Amino acid sequence: MSTFDDDTQFEFFEEPETEEAPPRRRRPRRPGGPRRPPVQPPTGPVAMARLVGLVAIGIVVVVGLVFWVGACQGQSKQDEYSSYMGKVGEVGQSSARVGQEFTSKLASQGLKLADLETSLEQWSQQQQQLYDQALQISPPGPMRAIHQFVLGTLQLRALGLAGLANELAQTSAKNASTAATRLAGQAQLLTASDIVWADLFRLPATQTLKDLGITGVVVPASTIVTNPDLVSERAFEVVYQRLAPASTGGTPSGLHGSSLVGTKAVGGGRSVSLSTSSPTTVYDSADLRFEATVQDSGNFQEVDIPVTLTISVANKRVLTRQKTITSIQAGEQQVVSFGNLQLPPDAFGHQATVAVKVGGVPGEQNLANNQASYPVLFSLSQ
Numbered sequence: 001m002s003t004f005d006d007d008t009q010f011e012f013f014e015e016p017e018t019e020e021a022p023p024r025r026r027r028p029r030r031p032g033g034p035r036r037p038p039v040q041p042p043t044g045p046v047a048m049a050r051l052v053g054l055v056a057i058g059i060v061v062v063v064g065l066v067f068w069v070g071a072c073q074g075q076s077k078q079d080e081y082s083s084y085m086g087k088v089g090e091v092g093q094s095s096a097r098v099g100q101e102f103t104s105k106l107a108s109q110g111l112k113l114a115d116l117e118t119s120l121e122q123w124s125q126q127q128q129q130l131y132d133q134a135l136q137i138s139p140p141g142p143m144r145a146i147h148q149f150v151l152g153t154l155q156l157r158a159l160g161l162a163g164l165a166n167e168l169a170q171t172s173a174k175n176a177s178t179a180a181t182r183l184a185g186q187a188q189l190l191t192a193s194d195i196v197w198a199d200l201f202r203l204p205a206t207q208t209l210k211d212l213g214i215t216g217v218v219v220p221a222s223t224i225v226t227n228p229d230l231v232s233e234r235a236f237e238v239v240y241q242r243l244a245p246a247s248t249g250g251t252p253s254g255l256h257g258s259s260l261v262g263t264k265a266v267g268g269g270r271s272v273s274l275s276t277s278s279p280t281t282v283y284d285s286a287d288l289r290f291e292a293t294v295q296d297s298g299n300f301q302e303v304d305i306p307v308t309l310t311i312s313v314a315n316k317r318v319l320t321r322q323k324t325i326t327s328i329q330a331g332e333q334q335v336v337s338f339g340n341l342q343l344p345p346d347a348f349g350h351q352a353t354v355a356v357k358v359g360g361v362p363g364e365q366n367l368a369n370n371q372a373s374y375p376v377l378f379s380l381s382q
Helices: 001-006 043-105 113-135 141-170 176-211 232-245
Strands: 256-267 272-275 280-283 290-298 303-313 316-328 333-338 353-359 371-379
Touching: 043 113, 043 176, 043 303, 043 316, 043 353, 113 141, 113 290, 141 176, 141 316, 176 232, 232 303, 256 353, 256 371, 272 280, 290 303, 290 353, 316 333
Parallel strands: 280 371
Antiparallel strands: 256 272, 256 290, 290 333, 303 316, 303 353, 353 371
């Protein structure tokens, strides 16, 4: 071989030295002890008991979540219905308040036809506004159909009040009974509205709450006609007679009247009826009062009836009191009480007279039974 061959090194045919892997470290054994066996999961009854325990815990957690979610949903549902009934109750109360104002207006002194007509128109507009307000209330699903009767109630009241105003404005009948018939016909819409609210809204709504298991939520009431007699033909005839004579020249027809039924002295734990024929001993006390019973002896409602009590000693008037019966129905009796008398010294030791007089009503023919005088002897309490 040549020198070239001797000097040539075939380094690319040479392989690198193989590196040895680092030695694997082993955990030292416990001196003198055996090797620890591998941990095995428990088997048999112990494993079954653990599994049953875990399943039971899981069931308890799931059931607790179910009850918690159900309670939250129940409370949310009750809050929803309570809020709805609260909004409806505000509307119903505002609507019913018109009925009280209407009754007070009819019994007010010096009532004019134009004033009543104006009030009726305003009340009708108020009912329409309440209808618009109720239209904005969003009822819960099961209450949607029932809520329509809330709207129907308010519509009937708006129409009824507007109808009464129109009848008063258009009627020119001198016969009060004809006008009363027309007015009573319009007032039937008000009575019907109370029936719609009570029977078609309140009862079904109450049953729906019961079916849903919702407690503690009250369905509100709303009544605009508290006394049906106040919107009857007989009542409207009396009202029309009070309002119409100045413009129509009409006079009250039919039987009208008021009468004094009797008078009692009440106080100090005693109650004694006074007599018109013989003196009655009346014992003075801090709560002494005279109670006069007045009756509507006609066939019509009467209003603004004055009742006067007078006490005289030796034909000298020593005390006078007066009260007014705002409204009284045909055949009805009302007790008018006169208290806080503060009798003067002259009233004792002498025979005194207690006189009661009931004012006459328009169209009353018999005034003989409207007053009475009672001889009495006032004495200090025993």
